[in-house]
Amino acid sequence: MIRAVIIDDEPLAQDILEEFLGDHADVQVVGRYLNGFDGVKGIQELRPDLVFLDVQMPKINGFELLELVEYLPAVIFMTAYDTYALKAFEVQALDYLLKPYSKDRLAQALDRCRKDRENRKGTQLRYLVERPRSVETLTRVVVKSGNKIDVIPVAEIQYLCAEDDYVGIVTATGRHLKLGSMQYFSEALDPLKFVRVHRSYIVNIDEVTRIEPYEKSRQQLVLRSGQRIPMSRQGAMRLNEVFRT
Numbered sequence: 001m002i003r004a005v006i007i008d009d010e011p012l013a014q015d016i017l018e019e020f021l022g023d024h025a026d027v028q029v030v031g032r033y034l035n036g037f038d039g040v041k042g043i044q045e046l047r048p049d050l051v052f053l054d055v056q057m058p059k060i061n062g063f064e065l066l067e068l069v070e071y072l073p074a075v076i077f078m079t080a081y082d083t084y085a086l087k088a089f090e091v092q093a094l095d096y097l098l099k100p101y102s103k104d105r106l107a108q109a110l111d112r113c114r115k116d117r118e119n120r121k122g123t124q125l126r127y128l129v130e131r132p133r134s135v136e137t138l139t140r141v142v143v144k145s146g147n148k149i150d151v152i153p154v155a156e157i158q159y160l161c162a163e164d165d166y167v168g169i170v171t172a173t174g175r176h177l178k179l180g181s182m183q184y185f186s187e188a189l190d191p192l193k194f195v196r197v198h199r200s201y202i203v204n205i206d207e208v209t210r211i212e213p214y215e216k217s218r219q220q221l222v223l224r225s226g227q228r229i230p231m232s233r234q235g236a237m238r239l240n241e242v243f244r245t
Contacts, residue, residue, distance in 0.1 A: 013099065219231050
């Protein structure tokens with residue numbers, strides 16, 4: 001039996017999908033959610049085999065949802081937009097259903113799911129969404145702390161720092177941890193606003209108040225908050241390039 005959840009902000013779309021799934025005796029819908037926040041909790045609690053996931057939803061979108069889930073089953077995207085297909089497959093989605101889809105098209109997607117389960121001998125597909133090849137400029141970052149989910153506009157980020165397998169995201173209201181890499185954020189944030197001044201630090205240049213000497217010939221940045229950030233020689237060169245633009 002394939003235990004599935006549906007995450008879509010349109011109740012009618014959920015109803016149609018569940019009706020179509022009625023033709024497949026080996027699929028059981030164990031949960032339905034109208035937004036990404038509830039969807040994250042549902043996946044964590046129910047641990048389904050398959051997630052039918054919409055892309056455009058209120059609060060957080062489908063891709064942001066995937067970043068928050070530590071345990072992730074197979075995913076089939078469903079959306080009215082064809083512009084997200086490449087990104088969907090880059091995060092290892094099994095299929096991408098363009099609404100309105102037919103019963104036959106859904107059946108094809110479920111066949112892929114069955115074959116994937118067979119190839120994996122029944123084990124769950126577990127993967128971490130890290131960095132799709134087509135990196136888009138971030139306008140916000142979604143972070144999860146316990147049962148709480150925060151959506152942080154990038155303009156509110158003062159700096160980011162490496163924390164082992166996590167990245168620390170610091171704002172005026174506190175510090176957040178997100179599983180990921182500094183490399184991803186250095187590519188995904190606006191390069192005219194955020195500069196990687198050190199291998200362990202990315203700084204919002206609007207937060208910089210001055211540059212002062214630090215450890216012999218090196219320098220450090222002083223932010224509005226009073227935080228001091230070490231700057232490497234390469235980081236200083238990157239910062240100078242941005243200031244000259």
